Amino acid sequence: MSTLPDAFTTNSSPEGIEGLPATSGSDSWQRDLSQAIRSSLELLARLNLTPNTESIGRTLSEIESDFPVLVPESYLQRIRPNDPLDPLLLQVLASSQELVQVSGFQADAVQDLAARRAPGVLQKYQGRALLMAAGACAIHCRYCFRREYPYGAEPKRVDDWKPALDLLREDSSIHEVILSGGDPLMLNDDRLAWLCEQLDQIPHLDRLRIHSRMPIVLPSRITPALISLLRGLRMQPMMIVHANHASEIVDDCLAALRLLVRSGIPTMNQAVLLRGINDTTAALSSLSTVLVNNGVIPYYLHQLDRVSGTSHFEVSEETGRRLIRELGAQLPGYAVPRYVREIPGAPGKTLLDSESRREAEIP
Numbered sequence: 001m002s003t004l005p006d007a008f009t010t011n012s013s014p015e016g017i018e019g020l021p022a023t024s025g026s027d028s029w030q031r032d033l034s035q036a037i038r039s040s041l042e043l044l045a046r047l048n049l050t051p052n053t054e055s056i057g058r059t060l061s062e063i064e065s066d067f068p069v070l071v072p073e074s075y076l077q078r079i080r081p082n083d084p085l086d087p088l089l090l091q092v093l094a095s096s097q098e099l100v101q102v103s104g105f106q107a108d109a110v111q112d113l114a115a116r117r118a119p120g121v122l123q124k125y126q127g128r129a130l131l132m133a134a135g136a137c138a139i140h141c142r143y144c145f146r147r148e149y150p151y152g153a154e155p156k157r158v159d160d161w162k163p164a165l166d167l168l169r170e171d172s173s174i175h176e177v178i179l180s181g182g183d184p185l186m187l188n189d190d191r192l193a194w195l196c197e198q199l200d201q202i203p204h205l206d207r208l209r210i211h212s213r214m215p216i217v218l219p220s221r222i223t224p225a226l227i228s229l230l231r232g233l234r235m236q237p238m239m240i241v242h243a244n245h246a247s248e249i250v251d252d253c254l255a256a257l258r259l260l261v262r263s264g265i266p267t268m269n270q271a272v273l274l275r276g277i278n279d280t281t282a283a284l285s286s287l288s289t290v291l292v293n294n295g296v297i298p299y300y301l302h303q304l305d306r307v308s309g310t311s312h313f314e315v316s317e318e319t320g321r322r323l324i325r326e327l328g329a330q331l332p333g334y335a336v337p338r339y340v341r342e343i344p345g346a347p348g349k350t351l352l353d354s355e356s357r358r359e360a361e362i363p
């Protein structure tokens with residue numbers, strides 16, 4: 001945790017694409033975000049938990065100055081009070097284990113920087129380019145694979161996007177743009193509309209995919225205005241959300257997912273396999289069930305990327321394969337996510353779901 005990602009410094013207003021008018025502050029999601037919890041001690045106090053001695057000492061403040069705690073109220077409402085092992089709490093509470101150095105865990109584990117084709121553009125796979133549309137997120141997941149990404153160097157002002165847009169315009173082999181980050185829905189509607197409209201004018205772009213955790217963690221972001229923006233595009237929109245546990249998908253989150261799905265926007269989920277959080281057949285089965293019951297297709301279950309400070313979340317691939325096998329025996333095929341890992345240099349995510357496939361695909 002040597003570098004400090006600019007995007008993760010706590011500021012209450014969404015950033016990205018400066019130079020366009022900010023939406024009036026009446027958007028309730030922006031107010032919800034400005035009221036989010038920003039420290040472990042506050043988080044523990046709200047859940048009626050007592051900090052252990054480490055938390056009171058310097059360790060946590062040191063960790064949190066590198067990668068602050070950030071938890072919106074809506075998400076907090078879904079965490080059980082009095083339970084230090086709550087699977088939602090464990091995703092967001094800073095831990096002294098983040099300081100443990102484990103060999104094999106490094107800053108840019110998935111080699112994002114080697115795939116950077118222009119400011120704000122990563123391309124690893126054929127036909128698909130990923131844009132770092134915003135540097136900030138609405139929640140800070142302690143296991144984040146981009147927790148050390150240098151967002152400060154990515155486009156912020158309208159003019160900064162010119163090289164990225166030129167590249168996409170000139171490369172007709174790209175048919176899909178993925179808005180990622182950070183969280184692309186941290187852009188307000190005006191800024192998001194501007195970026196989408198620029199992309200919509202590039203004729204060979206057929207699909208616009210949004211990778212966002214905001215429908216799960218800050219559901220007030222999913223507004224009728226956002227839906228009409230996406231539905232108004234020439235490109236086919238798709239939404240990939242990120243939930244790891246069935247307890248995340250209740251109340252306002254459930255309503256946001258239903259709004260997306262019933263609006264006709266294909267919606268899928270990606271989860272990360274996380275120790276102590278969703279590493280049981282029962283947890284993964286409940287997650288898949290609540291997703292498909294609401295029309296969301298479980299897309300990927302990711303093996304943890306080995307980023308520094310996240311080793312305590314790792315589950316072995318052997319366990320992962322067993323869990324997926326057991327899921328396959330309980331659920332319809334469409335409810336079983338593809339269990340994958342990202343291997344730098346591979347032409348796509350590498351399937352881990354059976355031993356033979358694994359041996360065939362790992363170089």
Ligand SMILES: *Cc1c(COP(=O)(O)O)cnc(C)c1O
Pocket residue numbers: 115122123124125128129130178348349
């Ligand atoms: C994961 C990823 C994608 C998307 O891969 P799909 O298999 O199409 O979902 C695209 N670009 C980058 C850089 C990625 O890491």
Ligand code: SF4
Pocket residue numbers: 136137138139140141143144145146147181182183213242
């Ligand atoms: S929302 Fe995604 S990018 Fe943001 S902290 Fe969580 S895992 Fe990382």
